[in-house]
Amino acid sequence: MNIQIPRGTQDILPGDIEIWQHIEETAKKVCERYNYQEIRTPIFEHTELFQRGVGDTTDIVQKEMYTFTDRGERNLTLRPEGTAGVVRSFVENKLYGQANQPTKLYYTGPMFRYERPQAGRMRQFVQFGVEALGSADPAIDAEVLSLVMRIYKELGVSNLKLVVNSLGDSESRTAHRQALIDHFKPNIAEFCSDCQGRLEKNPLRILDCKKDSSNPLMDSAPSILDYLNEESSQYFEQVKSYLDAIELPYEVDPTLVRGLDYYNHTAFELMAEGEGFGAITTLCGGGRYNGLVESLGGPSTPGIGFAFSIERLIMALKGQNKVPEVAQKLDCYLVTLGEQAKLKSVELLEQLRAAGIKADKDYLDKKMKAQFKAADRLQAAFTAVLGDDELANNIINVKNMETGTQEQIALDELTLYIEKEIQGGK
Incomplete structure (x- = not known):
C-alpha cells in the first residue's frame, strides 16, 4: 500500500x-x-x-x-x-x-x-x-x-x-448592526445561504462574504465609520x-x-x-x-x-524573488583513508562538534575523490584529510575549499586551527 x-x-x-x-x-x-x-x-x-x-x-x-x-x-x-x-x-x-x-x-x-x-x-x-x-x-x-x-x-x-x-x-456596533440588517433584509434572498443565516445573528459577517462580494448592495452598505x-x-x-x-x-x-x-x-x-x-x-x-x-x-x-x-x-x-539564501554549510569535512584513520576521525569529529564547529565525515566507505565531492555538495569551508601515514606522524592536511590552499598541521591542533580560520573569515 x-x-x-x-x-x-x-x-x-x-x-x-x-x-x-x-x-x-x-x-x-x-x-x-x-x-x-x-x-x-x-x-x-x-x-x-x-x-x-x-x-x-x-x-x-x-x-x-x-x-x-x-x-x-x-x-x-x-x-x-x-x-x-x-x-x-x-x-x-x-x-x-x-x-x-x-x-x-x-x-x-x-x-x-x-x-x-x-x-x-x-x-x-x-x-x-x-x-x-x-x-x-x-x-x-x-x-x-x-x-x-x-x-x-x-x-x-x-x-x-x-x-x-x-x-x-459595543454601542457603535449595535447601531451599525441594525443599519446593516435594514440594508440587506429586503434583498437577502439574492445572497448565499450563509449570508441569509448571518443576517440576524451577525450581519457584519455578510461584508466578508467571498461568494457575494460583487453584489451591488455590498458597495452601498452602511459604513461602520458613520456609526462610531x-x-x-x-x-x-x-x-x-x-x-x-x-x-x-x-x-x-x-x-x-x-x-x-x-x-x-x-x-x-x-x-x-x-x-x-x-x-x-x-x-x-x-x-x-x-x-x-x-x-x-x-x-x-x-x-x-x-x-x-x-x-x-x-x-x-x-x-518578489527575495527568498533568502540560508543553506546550512559545513565548517569542516573529514576525509579519511585507512582503517586506523577512520577510527581516529570519529574522535576528531567529536572534538570539533564539542567546540561548536559544524562538521561531518564519510560513512559509506567512499573513495577519496568521492569524499571530496561530498564535501563540495555540503559546501564545506575546509576539508581535513587524514590517512594512516599522517596518523602515524601525528599530522593532518587541511584544505581551504574556497582558495584551494592546503596546510599541514599537528593533529591535536585541528580544532583550534579550524576555530581560528572560521572566526577570521567572519
Missing part, C-alpha cells in the same frame, strides 16, 4: 526548512526587541473555547474545525487559530496578576482548518502571532502595527500596504495620530471586516502589492479584541494582536 500525505498538508524538507527557520528566527528577534515573550499552548483545546472565543457565526466554527471526541467523551478541537488559546492561558495562569503589564506575548505553531486547499491556504498551516493584553492605550495599537511591519521589512518583503479600520465599541460614537471615533483618531507620528503609512478601508467575532475598535490587514501572489494578497490580519478575556472567564482586560501564515509569507518572498 502506497500511503501518501493527507490532502492540504505538506512535508517541509531540508533545503526548504532553513527558510522557515530563518523567518521564525527573524520574527522572534523582532518581537524580543519590542519586549514580547514567547508562549506555547496546546495544539488541541476544548471545543467550547473556540465556540465562545472565535464565535458561533464564523466560518471557522461552523465549517472548518477539526473536532473529535476522545476516549473520555470530551469534545476537543485542533486549534484553528492562536488567539483563543493564548487568552485561555492568560486567564488560567493568571498572567493578568503579574507585575509587568501589559502582558506581551508571541507564538508560532501549526493551526488546522478544513478548507479547500489552494496556494497559500492549507489544512495544516503555520502561524506566527502576537498578543498584547492589558492595555487600552491607542499607542499599543500602533506598536503592534509597527512590529508586524518591521518583521516583513526585515525579511525583505516590499510593496507592503497596511489597511486599517475601526469596528467601534464619540469615544470610538476619538480612539481611532488617536491610533492614526500615533501611526502618523512614527511615519507608518496606512490606508483607511471602511469595508475591512475581520473574520472572527471577537474583534472591536482597531482592525487591520497587511497586503503585498505586486505580481506573483495570485488571488491571495492579504499576508497578515489582526485587531483589538476588548471583551474576549471576560468571555473566557477572566477579568476585564483589553487586548490586541495579529497572526500571519508563514506559507503566505514565503509566497510573497518567492513572488
Whole structure:
C-alpha cells in the first residue's frame, strides 16, 4: 500500500526548512526587541473555547474545525487559530496578576482548518502571532502595527500596504448592526445561504462574504465609520495620530471586516502589492479584541494582536524573488583513508562538534575523490584529510575549499586551527 500525505498538508524538507527557520528566527528577534515573550499552548483545546472565543457565526466554527471526541467523551478541537488559546492561558495562569503589564506575548505553531486547499491556504498551516493584553492605550495599537511591519521589512518583503479600520465599541456596533440588517433584509434572498443565516445573528459577517462580494448592495452598505460614537471615533483618531507620528503609512478601508467575532475598535490587514501572489494578497490580519478575556472567564482586560501564515509569507518572498539564501554549510569535512584513520576521525569529529564547529565525515566507505565531492555538495569551508601515514606522524592536511590552499598541521591542533580560520573569515 502506497500511503501518501493527507490532502492540504505538506512535508517541509531540508533545503526548504532553513527558510522557515530563518523567518521564525527573524520574527522572534523582532518581537524580543519590542519586549514580547514567547508562549506555547496546546495544539488541541476544548471545543467550547473556540465556540465562545472565535464565535458561533464564523466560518471557522461552523465549517472548518477539526473536532473529535476522545476516549473520555470530551469534545476537543485542533486549534484553528492562536488567539483563543493564548487568552485561555492568560486567564488560567493568571498572567493578568503579574507585575509587568501589559502582558506581551508571541507564538508560532501549526493551526488546522478544513478548507479547500489552494496556494497559500492549507489544512495544516503555520502561524506566527502576537498578543498584547492589558492595555487600552491607542499607542499599543500602533506598536503592534509597527512590529508586524518591521518583521516583513526585515525579511525583505516590499510593496507592503497596511489597511486599517475601526469596528467601534459595543454601542457603535449595535447601531451599525441594525443599519446593516435594514440594508440587506429586503434583498437577502439574492445572497448565499450563509449570508441569509448571518443576517440576524451577525450581519457584519455578510461584508466578508467571498461568494457575494460583487453584489451591488455590498458597495452601498452602511459604513461602520458613520456609526462610531464619540469615544470610538476619538480612539481611532488617536491610533492614526500615533501611526502618523512614527511615519507608518496606512490606508483607511471602511469595508475591512475581520473574520472572527471577537474583534472591536482597531482592525487591520497587511497586503503585498505586486505580481506573483495570485488571488491571495492579504499576508497578515489582526485587531483589538476588548471583551474576549471576560468571555473566557477572566477579568476585564483589553487586548490586541495579529497572526500571519508563514506559507503566505514565503509566497510573497518567492513572488518578489527575495527568498533568502540560508543553506546550512559545513565548517569542516573529514576525509579519511585507512582503517586506523577512520577510527581516529570519529574522535576528531567529536572534538570539533564539542567546540561548536559544524562538521561531518564519510560513512559509506567512499573513495577519496568521492569524499571530496561530498564535501563540495555540503559546501564545506575546509576539508581535513587524514590517512594512516599522517596518523602515524601525528599530522593532518587541511584544505581551504574556497582558495584551494592546503596546510599541514599537528593533529591535536585541528580544532583550534579550524576555530581560528572560521572566526577570521567572519
